[in-house]
Amino acid sequence: MIDGLYNLASGPLVWLALVLCIGGSFYKFSQMALLARQKDGYVYEYWSWKHALKSAFYWWILPLGSFNARLNPVMAIVTWVFHVCLLVSPIFLLAHVVMFETAWNVGLWPTLPDAAADVMAFAVLVGCIFFLLRRVTLPQVKFVTSGNDFFILAVVALPFLTGVLAYHQVGDYKTWVTLHMLAGELMLALLPFTRLAHAIYALFVRGYTASEFGAVRQIKDW
Amino acid sequence: MSEVEAPAAAEDTRTWVEKVKAKQQEDIAAGKYDYTTIEDANLDRAEKNLTEEHIQKVVKKWLATEGGARLKTYVQTCVHCGLCSEACHHYMSNSKDPKYSPVGKVKRTIWKILERDGRLTPAEVHEMSVIASTECNLCRRCLQYCPFGIDIGYLMSSVRRMCHLLGMTPLYIQDTAHSHAATMNQMWVKDDEWIDSLQWQEDEARDEFADIRIPVDKEGAEVYYSVIGPEPKFRTQLIYQAAAIFHNSGVDFTFPANPGWDNSDMCMFTGDFEMMGRIKKYHYESAMKLKAKKIVMGECGHAFRSVYDVGNRWVGWKMPPIPMIHSIQYFSELITEGKLKCREKYPEKVSFHDPCNTVRGRGLHEYGRHVTRVFCQELIEMTPNREYNICCNAGGGVINCGPPFKTKRVMSNEWKAEQLARVADQGVTTIVAPCHNCHGGLDDIIHTYHLPLKLKFLGDIIYEYMDKPEAE
Numbered sequence: 001m002i003d004g005l006y007n008l009a010s011g012p013l014v015w016l017a018l019v020l021c022i023g024g025s026f027y028k029f030s031q032m033a034l035l036a037r038q039k040d041g042y043v044y045e046y047w048s049w050k051h052a053l054k055s056a057f058y059w060w061i062l063p064l065g066s067f068n069a070r071l072n073p074v075m076a077i078v079t080w081v082f083h084v085c086l087l088v089s090p091i092f093l094l095a096h097v098v099m100f101e102t103a104w105n106v107g108l109w110p111t112l113p114d115a116a117a118d119v120m121a122f123a124v125l126v127g128c129i130f131f132l133l134r135r136v137t138l139p140q141v142k143f144v145t146s147g148n149d150f151f152i153l154a155v156v157a158l159p160f161l162t163g164v165l166a167y168h169q170v171g172d173y174k175t176w177v178t179l180h181m182l183a184g185e186l187m188l189a190l191l192p193f194t195r196l197a198h199a200i201y202a203l204f205v206r207g208y209t210a211s212e213f214g215a216v217r218q219i220k221d222w
Numbered sequence: 223m224s225e226v227e228a229p230a231a232a233e234d235t236r237t238w239v240e241k242v243k244a245k246q247q248e249d250i251a252a253g254k255y256d257y258t259t260i261e262d263a264n265l266d267r268a269e270k271n272l273t274e275e276h277i278q279k280v281v282k283k284w285l286a287t288e289g290g291a292r293l294k295t296y297v298q299t300c301v302h303c304g305l306c307s308e309a310c311h312h313y314m315s316n317s318k319d320p321k322y323s324p325v326g327k328v329k330r331t332i333w334k335i336l337e338r339d340g341r342l343t344p345a346e347v348h349e350m351s352v353i354a355s356t357e358c359n360l361c362r363r364c365l366q367y368c369p370f371g372i373d374i375g376y377l378m379s380s381v382r383r384m385c386h387l388l389g390m391t392p393l394y395i396q397d398t399a400h401s402h403a404a405t406m407n408q409m410w411v412k413d414d415e416w417i418d419s420l421q422w423q424e425d426e427a428r429d430e431f432a433d434i435r436i437p438v439d440k441e442g443a444e445v446y447y448s449v450i451g452p453e454p455k456f457r458t459q460l461i462y463q464a465a466a467i468f469h470n471s472g473v474d475f476t477f478p479a480n481p482g483w484d485n486s487d488m489c490m491f492t493g494d495f496e497m498m499g500r501i502k503k504y505h506y507e508s509a510m511k512l513k514a515k516k517i518v519m520g521e522c523g524h525a526f527r528s529v530y531d532v533g534n535r536w537v538g539w540k541m542p543p544i545p546m547i548h549s550i551q552y553f554s555e556l557i558t559e560g561k562l563k564c565r566e567k568y569p570e571k572v573s574f575h576d577p578c579n580t581v582r583g584r585g586l587h588e589y590g591r592h593v594t595r596v597f598c599q600e601l602i603e604m605t606p607n608r609e610y611n612i613c614c615n616a617g618g619g620v621i622n623c624g625p626p627f628k629t630k631r632v633m634s635n636e637w638k639a640e641q642l643a644r645v646a647d648q649g650v651t652t653i654v655a656p657c658h659n660c661h662g663g664l665d666d667i668i669h670t671y672h673l674p675l676k677l678k679f680l681g682d683i684i685y686e687y688m689d690k691p692e693a694e
Contacts, residue, residue, distance in 0.1 A: 032291050032294075038290070040292050059369055067610060075305070079369075134303075140304040140318065141302070142320070143320035144302040144323075144325050144329050146302075149302050195298070195302075198298075198300075198301055198370065201299040201370075202370055205295055216531060216541070217585065220585075
């Protein structure tokens with residue numbers, strides 16, 4: 001059974017996940033852009049890439065670059081490390097890059113040492129646990145938490161958990177790798193249709209606020 | 223007599239911060255933080271008259287026609303992290319009750335509206351109006367705490383809009399909106415009363431400056447000076463002071479004779495955006511008719527928000543159609559140009575309160591400090607300050623919701639009282655706040671907590687301490 005699942009997960013489901021992720025993201029983005037054009041035309045009038053990118057730099061790229069990050073340094077650092085590891089480790093993991101190379105027979109991009117990728121995967125898991133604990137312990141987070149928020153945490157944690165288990169060959173490798181592929185595909189497929197969509201919207205939400213603050217109100221927003 | 227009282231007074235060695243915190247505990251024990259019994263005549267009436275069918279019909283239409291990309295994207299982007307909570311004075315003052323956090327208030331309003339597709343009971347709409355109108359000042363401080371920059375003020379303003387469409391607006395602020403609609407000013411000031419107030423102040427000022435004029439409807443003046451309705455209504459001395467400062471600085475200025483003179487805008491805060499647009503059009507067109515070179519606005523925050531940022535946009539002007547500046551900036555420029563000079567410095571320690579609409583709405587903080595430093599002996603910063611300053615809890619139309627909500631408003635800003643107490647503990651005696659709403663809010667806080675602080679506009683200090691070569 002696992003072989004059948006393995007073939008499914010490493011074949012058609014990859015394409016399905018990619019279509020849902022890329023197509024869905026494109027769809028969601030164009031929905032937002034069109035609706036803004038119809039009803040919030042001023043967003044285009046005030047938009048300023050300069051202010052958008054500057055604000056994004058202070059909020060997301062520069063660790064502790066914003067006022068609120070400095071007020072909550074633990075949360076800020078965990079969030080920063082979490083997102084960097086989440087994005088970097090899958091893309092530069094040797095095992096992933098090798099797959100592309102085998103498929104297309106070309107050397108694509110540099111890879112991370114396995115040990116580093118391992119640490120990064122653990123960092124993502126620690127991040128998930130940290131966010132989970134915040135959700136259940138801090139009253140102001142608990143108040144606005146629903147089942148959905150736990151669900152997306154699990155969706156993000158699963159590919160990394162199964163990946164770590166596969167890499168360390170805890171139990172049956174093939175089972176873990178199959179589950180790892182399924183979990184990864186689930187995360188990609190759900191990205192545009194769950195709260196994970198903040199990945200699509202973030203730059204535009206931040207960017208509009210930054211444009212208003214930078215260009216009209218002439219004050220920093222970080 | 224003093225011998226009897228002295229020992230008692232000497233016993234209280236607590237700092238002002240300690241006194242504020244102790245008073246909060248007393249107020250909690252006295253039940254002042256329980257807001258469940260507040261009654262508002264208009265909200266109660268609207269709740270009786272509305273039906274669920276009508277509510278859903280209106281809300282669905284509102285969502286379909288006005289629920290744009292900002293509303294939807296903000297809701298879909300928020301990851302419910304709660305990092306906005308500690309930005310909000312309502313949350314911080316109400317024992318960090320999560321229902322008062324910015325995202326908590328979005329949950330209690332927008333999330334519910336969207337989840338139910340507008341199927342709300344009249345009581346729920348009543349509650350939403352109370353949340354959006356009295357538990358949020360649209361001060362945008364939380365926006366600066368949000369990693370995504372989600373504009374929760376915009377969301378709360380949208381809730382007010384929905385409530386406006388349902389007639390569910392608190393009575394007192396609705397009255398000011400009616401005044402705008404009937405008179406084009408906020409305070410039911412009649413046309414002749416406005417001109418009369420200007421002439422009255424001119425008469426008064428002539429005792430001090432023999433040849434002072436308060437020009438009305440002068441064409442082509444350098445400065446078209448606009449104020450808010452409450453100035454002629456009950457802070458008329460501010461018109462006197464402004465005229466004295468301009469006269470003394472050799473400024474070519476004028477007041478308009480006709481409606482349009484009031485730059486304030488409570489309709490922006492009730493969600494009556496059509497009326498907001500009319501008010502702003504009147505204001506700008508009045509200045510343009512007089513061919514004024516620029517508009518200078520009195521020391522008001524919310525009006526500045528409407529004129530500079532929100533109202534003009536509704537009318538379709540991306541930026542003000544003629545130059546428009548706040549008097550904080552104008553005073554600073556007059557000093558820089560050498561037209562306005564300090565005779566002697568205000569001798570007490572002052573702290574500068576940045577109004578949300580002049581700092582988060584337009585970074586005027588350094589202009590304000592420039593004027594304060596030139597005219598005052600010592601400026602001690604309150605913390606946090608500048609773009610992170612804590613709101614007065616009067617602006618955003620909250621004080622305009624009137625007496626029913628006064629206790630709630632003052633209790634819900636104990637956090638501000640602590641901030642003011644910290645500067646009082648450092649020997650500050652005077653708070654400079656260049657905004658009318660801030661004055662209202664801070665005044666109530668100072669009185670409630672018996673803080674040893676005076677409250678001044680920049681104009682108050684400038685008028686008293688400027689060099690007046692001609693004055694008699």
